[in-house]
Amino acid sequence: MKILYIEDEKELGSWVFEDLTRRGYEVIWLTNGEGVQEYLETSDIVILDVMLPGLDGFSIGKRIKKSYPQIPIMMLSARAQMDDKLEGLQFADDYVTKPFHPDELEARIQVLARRFDRIVPEEIQVQHLRYAPKRYELIHEEKSEPIFLTAKQLHILDYLIKHAGQIMTKEQIFEAIWEENYIEGDKTLMVHIRYLREKIEKNPAKPLIIETIRGIGYRLKL
């Protein structure tokens, strides 16, 4: 995956560059906004600092979003005030404040990439299941036979795989799948998850793939 990283602070910039390269990403590191254009076409994600010499990160970010709305932008800034975050999130897809934890940075990159379908692998291993997102195909590895899901079940599973490892609230899932407001106490999602578990879990009574986070929502474990 190609990351375009814009950071003027040499010490931190070089460290992040090395760290992300070590983690297997292809990183292009620029110290200012000049020449951003030529790399955008081939980038999967843009990581932007706010305080830059010349054009600031907000302006660069807005321009990028305008011409390449399909590229996720992550602001990585030492400016942590609410106003800055709100301004940043008007166009950026994530706002990470310094000092960040390197593992957190990678996790967030992964989330963004998945959200924007920047990494759509041929197949994803989900415990004893193998999922082919492009074909919406789910295979039980041990039995090597396909599992047939209803459209809604597939949609839920696909959504949770895209956000694997993250806790998704009932509202988030419901609103993403049904595209209407979640009403407190609505059992629809619960029922769908129960049927989904019956099809994918080895022991639906003790689910290992889709974990219930009581009071909050669900989390899928790869």
Next chain:
Amino acid sequence: MRLNRTLQTRYLAMIVCSMLILPIAFPLASFVTYLPAIIFKDDIITYNSTEIASLWHEAAEQLSSPMQEEIIHTLENWEEMYEEASMFWVDEWGRTRFKTDPSLPIPELWNPSYTVSFMKDSYGGDPFTVVAFIGSTKDDGFLVLQIPRVFMDYPIRQLEEYYQYIYLGMVALVLLVFISLSWFFFKRIRKRIVQLQVSMDVKDKGIPSRVKVGEKDEIGALEESFNNMIHQLEEGRLREQEEEQLRKELIANLSHDLRTPLASIRAHTFSLGEEEKLSSKGKQSVAIIDKKIDYLHNLIENLLSYTLLTSGKYTYCPRDIDINRAIRMSLTAWYPIFEKEKFTIDIQLHEQTVYWEIDPNWFERILDNVFQNVVRHALSGKYIGVLFDGKTISIIDKGQGMKEESFNAGVGIGLSIVHIMAKEMKISWEIKSSNTGTIITLTKE
């Protein structure tokens, strides 16, 4: 300001004018009163009493043969000539034979005593009365002519009864003119003052708009001063905004400048931690450094937020927030941390949607600060409970309480922020802390 343009000068001028007008007013009134008499002099009918009397006598005398038709004819002729006059004929027997005005209060038959009293009343009385014998013999009866005295007077006298009304009217008119002039004068002043007041009276903290300077008098000067004041106010406001901007930027820059090296420290600490040859003691040190970076990061965040909050510069946008949803969203970030610390997590939200009118970012901040506290100071309890019963949010831990050494500056400022934000959003909050745990409750007022 030129002296002749001041309101004072004008007012004095008006008073002097009115003083001058008053003495003139009475003769003027008189003049106006007599004016109709002078104008209508020719149109007013006046009769010369002597002339009429001799004409009447002559006419009566000429009626030598007292023929009824002839007499009536004469009387009718006269009536045509003298519209204001009334005439009647009494014959030799004392009978009233003819009267031009049928309503005349005269008897049908004239007895001696009535005749005498009529003559007595008529002499020099009103109406002017002429009694003439018919013919030359004086025993053929008589003719009487009566004209109201008013037609015998000078024209001016005829209008006498209207004099007092006209005169009073004139005086009233003069006074009225004076009153309305002074009222008009005052009304103009009042209007301008009210206009000034209206433009000064601005709602929501804005600056009043400038007023148009009208005449160059005292109010004009006031308007000019008012505009000057607004100019200064605008400049002041601008300066204040600039200073505020500067202050905000300074704070933001300071925050930025503190975080940037902290980011490097964290990055390199991470690299250090990844080193394979690191001893267990070294690993312990790295963990402590990492924790302290977190602490410092938080402290900076809280300090800056606190500065902004206390100066009222922290953006506050309240709206209706679904509390269950807001708590869940906040917990998605904290759950993995509690999980990592092997907490027992107990979340019980309300079974119905409840909306509070609050700022979502502020609310998130409050929850963050509270959860942060639990992670930092109640690790030993290994328990976090988040309960929402529709009215009150309770965040429960089983740590060793906050009154002891864990209640340090960091906690203090974090909770101060919670305190200020909660107060602003009308959420009352309480901490109950003992050595077996802490309960923080948030209740919307």
